[in-house]
Amino acid sequence: MRQAYLERKFDFRGADFFDRWWWRRLHWALEGLEAENAVRVETVRQNLHAGALTYGQGQEVFDCHWNQAQELNRRVYNRLFPWAKQARRQAHKDLAKLWKKVWGDPEDPEVQKKIEATVEQLRALARANQSRRDEWL
Numbered sequence: 001m002r003q004a005y006l007e008r009k010f011d012f013r014g015a016d017f018f019d020r021w022w023w024r025r026l027h028w029a030l031e032g033l034e035a036e037n038a039v040r041v042e043t044v045r046q047n048l049h050a051g052a053l054t055y056g057q058g059q060e061v062f063d064c065h066w067n068q069a070q071e072l073n074r075r076v077y078n079r080l081f082p083w084a085k086q087a088r089r090q091a092h093k094d095l096a097k098l099w100k101k102v103w104g105d106p107e108d109p110e111v112q113k114k115i116e117a118t119v120e121q122l123r124a125l126a127r128a129n130q131s132r133r134d135e136w137l
Helices: 002-006 020-052 059-080 084-103 109-136
Strands: none
Touching (some): 002 020
16 A cells, blocks of 8 residues: 555545545556556566576577567466456457358368469569569569
């Protein structure tokens, strides 16, 4: 609570210890402050891992620090956006339903043939664009 007061995250002048809404607002402020503090700590840890990321130490050490840095990113993101995990899952489900509704079930052999044809067209287009780029260079 001292940190919340010093950082002006909560105004204690109107403290009413018998008002449950005052306690709720205090709880929200302290939760937000706790999340900020956790992000600060995770940021320091992230910087330490990023500083250690060098190929000079070998691939195994690099992979270890890279994986730990990725895990820290995930934890910070989840701390800052706790609602996003469920929203992402629902968005993916909705997108899959919409795709099936518009284009058909990807498990269907006919739809798989259409997907393969589209992929081949995109690859041909990418090869053509790459050859044009090569001509300019």
